[in-house]
Amino acid sequence: MNSPEELPIPAAPQAHVEPRAGDADREAVADRLRVAAGEGRIDLGELEERLDRAYAARTYRELDALVTDLGRRPEDEAGTDVLVLKPSMSNIKQAGRWTVPRRIVAECRMMQITIDFTEAVCAHREVTVEATCRSGHIRLIVPAGWGVTVDGSSTNTGHIVNKAAGTAEPGCPTVTVVGHPGSGRIKIKQNRR
Numbered sequence: 001m002n003s004p005e006e007l008p009i010p011a012a013p014q015a016h017v018e019p020r021a022g023d024a025d026r027e028a029v030a031d032r033l034r035v036a037a038g039e040g041r042i043d044l045g046e047l048e049e050r051l052d053r054a055y056a057a058r059t060y061r062e063l064d065a066l067v068t069d070l071g072r073r074p075e076d077e078a079g080t081d082v083l084v085l086k087p088s089m090s091n092i093k094q095a096g097r098w099t100v101p102r103r104i105v106a107e108c109r110m111m112q113i114t115i116d117f118t119e120a121v122c123a124h125r126e127v128t129v130e131a132t133c134r135s136g137h138i139r140l141i142v143p144a145g146w147g148v149t150v151d152g153s154s155t156n157t158g159h160i161v162n163k164a165a166g167t168a169e170p171g172c173p174t175v176t177v178v179g180h181p182g183s184g185r186i187k188i189k190q191n192r193r
């Protein structure tokens with residue numbers, strides 16, 4: 001007679017195993033939901049509900065269900081998450097209500113570029129601004145709570161004036177400026193509450 005240890009264990013039927021999502025996947029979907037709310041595709045109540053479901057999601061299927069009705073997928077947008085500002089004959093002012101991409105490239109020779117984030121919608125925790133000016137000026141205005149740091153690879157830092165907080169408040173973005181001014185200036189200002 002066989003002892004219980006010697007009895008064969010029946011094989012479990014092979015079930016379909018769904019790929020599991022990680023923290024980075026959940027955060028990417030949360031970023032996408034915040035952008036959708038900023039664009040008016042979903043309201044704040046729905047944003048909150050979907051964010052709760054996103055952070056609780058275990059599989060890619062659960063995450064996909066939260067964004068399928070929002071249009072483009074992140075892989076379709078991979079090359080479009082950059083804003084390029086290059087004035088030729090007149091100044092550029094990026095202001096009002098606009099959606100902030102992960103990366104902004106601002107280049108000017110003699111003109112002025114103003115990037116005003118005070119009414120902008122930003123779903124990213126980190127934004128990079130690559131600012132290059134010869135004799136022109138680049139001005140950044142950030143709202144209270146945001147943090148701005150000047151990257152160590154910046155050149156001619158004597159022409160970069162940063163009057164914004166270096167550390168962002170919880171939940172607010174940090175802007176990293178990679179600055180290369182010539183004889184011009186890069187000025188960073190923070191609005192008060």
